[in-house]
Amino acid sequence: MIQRVSGLQRREAQQAPVQQRGTTLGGGFGVMLQQELAKAEQPSQGVEFSKHAISRVQERGIEVTPDLMDQLAGSVIRAQAKGATNILAMGAENAFIINVPNAKVITAITQEEMRENIFTNIDGAVFL
Numbered sequence: 448m449i450q451r452v453s454g455l456q457r458r459e460a461q462q463a464p465v466q467q468r469g470t471t472l473g474g475g476f477g478v479m480l481q482q483e484l485a486k487a488e489q490p491s492q493g494v495e496f497s498k499h500a501i502s503r504v505q506e507r508g509i510e511v512t513p514d515l516m517d518q519l520a521g522s523v524i525r526a527q528a529k530g531a532t533n534i535l536a537m538g539a540e541n542a543f544i545i546n547v548p549n550a551k552v553i554t555a556i557t558q559e560e561m562r563e564n565i566f567t568n569i570d571g572a573v574f575l
Contacts, residue, residue: 494519494545500552507557509541519543522573523550531571538575
């Protein structure tokens with residue numbers, strides 16, 4: 448009797464699809480993999496500005512346009528591909544220090560201020 452029951456369970460387990468086995472075991476690797484793949488397929492939310500960066504943009508009169516936001520987001524994508532963590536994204540009139548893993552602008556600088564500053568703690572530069 449015990450052999451028949453255990454033999455039946457083995458056959459049912461062999462016939463069960465892989466997804467069902469992963470979900471019946473309380474999640475497992477298959478579920479986690481599906482969640483990570485779903486996250487990767489979602490379009491990125493773009494670049495955000497820290498509170499410090501927002502105040503610098505306002506103080507310095509830097510105009511943040513949708514085109515600029517697209518350029519900054521593109522800079523983050525290119526920097527991620529190269530493994531950079533903190534970049535200087537330079538345009539003709541402004542520069543932005545961006546933390547790449549968080550896709551967050553840390554500060555913004557105008558052209559006049561670029562001449563006076565030394566940029567530290569960056570590991571890449573991207574031209575807008």
